[in-house]
């Protein structure tokens with residue numbers, strides 16, 4: 548692989564623009580070669596502002612371009628799987644935003660294409676690259692907490708996404724909680740065996756009309772007996788809220804820093820600090836670090852840190868949560884596994 552792999556960015560909406568900023572700032576490690584988005588005006592603007600060599604409205608042209616070594620897929624969710632497969636068929640490594648696809652069958656087809664081609668696929672679970680979550684995982688792996696007994700993992704967005712995004716998102720569990728599912732199984736270091744979910748639509752009529760939920764608590768039981776709870780809401784009156792508490796036999800870790808500026812002011816009205824309003828700010832460093840990790844894996848011909856199998860495992864937990872909600876009962880993961888395709892899981 549060339550010392551500076553040539554990268555195509557597919558999709559430059561909210562998250563694509565964050566990845567474009569990272570690629571632009573990583574010129575010593577890669578060439579930001581092409582940006583593709585059907586909204587040609589935005590593709591052109593991003594290319595000009597951030598120094599991509601070319602832009603195109605045609606994602607397939609960018610992916611199949613022989614001059615491209617690797618592809619960053621940040622387009623709408625329903626496009627990921629086809630682009631992953633196309634990249635693999637043309638021998639290109641790929642980074643994809645979560646989720647890989649909205650269902651397991653499509654996910655498995657994309658993963659099979661990657662397996663057949665022997666290319667890399669990294670999934671965009673950026674929390675794993677956040678310095679706080681990374682430190683927590685390291686402490687757990689090195690035994691500093693003793694045995695982990697409980698995790699409480701909460702994530703709330705400032706406000707619901709726009710109606711078009713809601714319609715294409717796959718619902719709360721496949722779109723949003725999927726970050727929590729990945730985070731909890733990664734922190735715990737084992738796969739949950741049972742999931743129980745309860746949820747409401749309290750925040751948005753659009754979400755309620757779509758048959759989706761916006762306020763949810765999911766509990767997970769692990770084979771060791773350890774328990775986790777995941778809280779999600781599509782609304783938070785004070786801005787983005789992400790925090791995780793991990794309790795072990797020897798101690799606990801709290802992950803979560805909300806301040807934009809590490810300053811706390813004290814006066815007669817109380818104690819005040821500012822706040823990172825949105826996930827794009829809270830995880831800005833993690834998004835850059837996940838991009839560095841992917842590019843370094845490509846450059847050094849090493850495996851990626853977050854695999855297609857991780858993306859699939861998190862989606863399975865979303866399935867379990869949905870089924871639990873529908874059937875008002877705990878769902879064993881074995882039940883979900885029995886109901887999806889029995890095809891061998893590539894990379895698992």
Ligand SMILES: NC(=O)c1ccc[n+]([C@@H]2O[C@H](COP(=O)([O-])OP(=O)(O)OC[C@H]3O[C@@H](n4cnc5c(N)ncnc54)[C@H](O)[C@@H]3O)[C@@H](O)[C@H]2O)c1
Pocket residue numbers: 557558559560561562563583584585586589606621622623624625626644645646671672673712722826
């Ligand atoms: N990791 C994270 O924290 C995180 C955060 C936000 C979004 N995401 C994921 O990133 C993806 C994009 O989300 P977003 O919030 O940026 O959405 P967005 O709607 O802001 O942007 C999507 C972009 O994809 C483009 N697009 C649509 N169809 C396309 C196609 N066929 N080919 C190429 N581009 C196409 C659109 O024109 C748009 O510019 C989603 O899958 C979402 O789940 C991940």
